[in-house]
Amino acid sequence: MAQQEPLIAPSILSADFARLGEEVDNVLNSGADIVHFDVMDNHYVPNLTIGPPICKALRDHGVTAPIDVHLMVKPVDRIIPDFAEAGASYITFHPEASEHVHRSLQLIQHHGCKSGLVFNPATPLDYLRHVIDEIDMVLIMSVNPGFGGQAFIPEALNKLREARKIIDDSGRDIRLEVDGGVKAENIGEVAAAGADTFVAGSAIFGKDDYAKVISEMRSEIASAK
Numbered sequence: 001m002a003q004q005e006p007l008i009a010p011s012i013l014s015a016d017f018a019r020l021g022e023e024v025d026n027v028l029n030s031g032a033d034i035v036h037f038d039v040m041d042n043h044y045v046p047n048l049t050i051g052p053p054i055c056k057a058l059r060d061h062g063v064t065a066p067i068d069v070h071l072m073v074k075p076v077d078r079i080i081p082d083f084a085e086a087g088a089s090y091i092t093f094h095p096e097a098s099e100h101v102h103r104s105l106q107l108i109q110h111h112g113c114k115s116g117l118v119f120n121p122a123t124p125l126d127y128l129r130h131v132i133d134e135i136d137m138v139l140i141m142s143v144n145p146g147f148g149g150q151a152f153i154p155e156a157l158n159k160l161r162e163a164r165k166i167i168d169d170s171g172r173d174i175r176l177e178v179d180g181g182v183k184a185e186n187i188g189e190v191a192a193a194g195a196d197t198f199v200a201g202s203a204i205f206g207k208d209d210y211a212k213v214i215s216e217m218r219s220e221i222a223s224a225k
């Protein structure tokens, strides 16, 4: 299926955690579409962040937008039911972090969430072809996972084009998300390479006016060729 309508997904990793509910409200009221929720375990990646209780707290706070849980944890299966119960909409994970990728994807869907696979800069897309029927989202990392505020790795553009072709050939309704170093200055070329779901952390939360940067991003996407 062709590129879907663009979604802006602020990564709350760069939000002020002391005011998380307010930050998420502000960014959604400023035109964001979904909340990107980075889960790091200090094992699969060298950083430690947030888990299911924070996801539930956002739902209890009144957040109704989709929550896009990006698992950077190993193992993955143990935490999937907890995130589903906590209100996750999408749950994506890295194939290197699961012993049984097909089983983990089915587990996510069994718990009523949309499932996705995440590809690190050096991970080939080969897995994708074998589990495409179990997938709702493909996430291409344009930085190495673990931290916000890193520089975009240009090779990700080639991988986005390759993923776009695999998705289009499948005829399935699959989102193509990009994560890492995305900002108003490069989002146009990222969209032109085939992405339709754009994670941005520091580029949004690092600015005072969230609405202004999100609207700049939308116009860059709209004029992308």
Ligand SMILES: O=C(CO)[C@@H](O)[C@H](O)COP(=O)(O)O
Binding pocket: 011, 013, 014, 036, 038, 070, 143, 144, 145, 146, 147, 148, 149, 150, 179, 180, 181, 182, 199, 200, 201, 202, 203
């Ligand atoms: O998953 C990750 C990092 O591992 C990302 O979601 C980052 O949080 C994106 O931050 P920026 O590169 O946009 O600042």
Ligand SMILES: [Fe+2]
Binding pocket: 011, 036, 037, 038, 070, 179, 199
């Ligand atoms: Fe992420």
